[in-house]
Amino acid sequence: MRSRQLRDLHAASFDRAADIYDASRPTYPAEAVGWLLDGVEGPVLDLGAGTGKLTAAIVERGREVAAVDPSPEMLRVLRERLPGVDAREGAAERIPSADDAFGLVVVAQAWHWVDADRAVPEVARVLRPGGRLGLIWNERDESVGWVRELGELMDAGSAAFDDEADPVVPPPFGPLERHETRWVQALTVDGLLDLARSRSYFITKDPDAQAAVIQSLRRLAREHPDLAGRDIIELPYVTRSYRATLHG
Numbered sequence: 001m002r003s004r005q006l007r008d009l010h011a012a013s014f015d016r017a018a019d020i021y022d023a024s025r026p027t028y029p030a031e032a033v034g035w036l037l038d039g040v041e042g043p044v045l046d047l048g049a050g051t052g053k054l055t056a057a058i059v060e061r062g063r064e065v066a067a068v069d070p071s072p073e074m075l076r077v078l079r080e081r082l083p084g085v086d087a088r089e090g091a092a093e094r095i096p097s098a099d100d101a102f103g104l105v106v107v108a109q110a111w112h113w114v115d116a117d118r119a120v121p122e123v124a125r126v127l128r129p130g131g132r133l134g135l136i137w138n139e140r141d142e143s144v145g146w147v148r149e150l151g152e153l154m155d156a157g158s159a160a161f162d163d164e165a166d167p168v169v170p171p172p173f174g175p176l177e178r179h180e181t182r183w184v185q186a187l188t189v190d191g192l193l194d195l196a197r198s199r200s201y202f203i204t205k206d207p208d209a210q211a212a213v214i215q216s217l218r219r220l221a222r223e224h225p226d227l228a229g230r231d232i233i234e235l236p237y238v239t240r241s242y243r244a245t246l247h248g
Helices: 004-016 018-024 030-037 053-059 072-081 116-126 145-154 189-197 207-223
Strands: 044-047 065-069 086-089 102-108 127-140 177-187 233-245
Touching (some): 018 189, 030 053, 030 102, 030 127, 030 177, 044 053, 053 065, 053 102, 065 072, 102 116, 116 127, 127 145, 145 207, 145 233, 177 189, 189 233
Parallel strands (some): 044 065, 065 086
């Protein structure tokens, strides 16, 4: 089992790559966002909001949204994009919000970083009775051969932290519902390299190891028969979404 200290080190690394994270990471498909929001009233909290990828998608639907993230640099980018959003430093284990403030708390690409034993009571505290927790992950579809090779090269020598198993959300939340959406992100080769540069296990490598990863990815894009000669690469994703309702 990975240590909490190692997870915290990787989670904190995003502060060093906020702009490249924002430029390269995909947004979330409209179908998945709609499923998380369906049937929920009241303000929404985007917890672990990062640069505001999911925040923006919810704002576009006319919902009132607040954002919390531990990274000042990630929040800087979010505030530049969404100046009307109340964005505060904090974490899932210490949410800087009042009790019963939200109808929905969403966590995008971040639940695997949190200490669930401490985070679940905090999320329950800021939710209204009958409110909902929504979790969402974009994951590369590694059932596709070249995407599997891409993942192996991007993660070379590292332990990835994006958990493939369904998350565990204990009481006072009810059972988890699950939803999947398949879609593609269009990228240039440079965009694909930036996607690698935005990953925690790339950011925390030494410069020589980073250079080796980039070189191997350039070779993949140049030589793989499914990619060679393409100006635009379509990277397939499976977006996993989950929701659970707060009892009471």
